[in-house]
Amino acid sequence: MPKITQNDLHYQYSWHAVPGDNPHLIDQDANHLSRNEGYEMLQYLNSLKGPSGADLPVRTRLIVEWMLKEHFHSTAPGRSTVTQWVVDNYQRLSPLYPR
Template structure:
């Protein structure tokens, strides 16, 4: 299945990329783009400047972790994703992701497996 009216990358190939691989052309989300309320204050043991190495666990309540996760999703071949696609994933994380799924890799895999089915329910 394709995104964006058939022009975008297949979701089954979304992947996390390193900061070095992030292109200047990427339509990165900003704090003001997000639809949900988050804490922007790091809790003890967390460092908002070290989101990748901070922990394997993705805190859905901490904005800097969610923003980092969303902005580092790419499509097949490293193709950038549109902001709307990233916002659909934000909604999925907030409203649909089961609490039993922990860890960035497992969350990523769940998003890939469920995007096509859940995107139709995106409320924004």
């Protein structure tokens, strides 16, 4: 699976866990996705799958990063809400990706 790394990301993130967060327990620790925490975004983007569990290219993961940073507006997004939003909006927004 082509995973993205910290160096692939196009936005600035915090790479330090805030009190109450444990970067080693992301899946178990919270339903919430912090779009400012690098370790959460990186794990989320790398966990995405296409239809029928298909692998996603790096470019698709970076498009989703851009979508979430530039177009998704929610103060406390649950991961399932974020994923549904990505599915609902990918086809419309991906052609606008500036890179």
